[in-house]
Amino acid sequence: MWYSDVVAGYSIFATTIAALPYAHSFCTDFENRNFRSVVIRTGAECYTASKIITVFLSAYAVYFMASLLYSVFIYFFVFLITGQFLLTTSPQARESSLSGMIINQFGDYAAILLDTAIRGIEMGIWALGALCVSAFTESKFLVIVSPYLLVYYVRYFSLYLPLSDLYI
Secondary structure, eight states: OOHHHHHHHHHHHHHHHHHTTTTTHHHHHHHHTOSHHHHHHHOHHHHHHHHHHHHHHHHHHHHHHHHHHHHHHHHHHHHHHHSOOOOOOOHHHHHHSHHHHHHHHHOHHHHHHHHHHHHHHHHHHHHHHHHHHHTTOOOHHHHHHHHHHHHHHHHHHHTTSOHHHHOO
């Protein structure tokens, strides 16, 4: 079983899960009016920068920890069912991809950690999109769901881009 097979069911909800902790913080701050003293003391630039850093790091940490816990949970049940706790990949995947080269050199778990770290950065960026949406709307539901919508529409519209222009 390879890591992408395990995370396939989890990745649909990953963008929303990563945006849960702080993406709607602008909405909450404007609703409660508790941002005025912070903006007066530090300035609007520091307030905005602290929000951006907080949202990115929290989304990264939430995705990274949740993905690893999900993987451990799934691999534990695979071990209970099959009696083997081995990650196996096809020889073609080991030779043709960056993850395959990492697997050959460092083992399966290094590739899992690297893939999770890269996806965590991606989820942090999508959560920043939700933070931008929260600056313009008061609906917390729309803010929390907006990373998923952004990912969906970016992937949908990228199907219509000419591939020859992307590889320069």
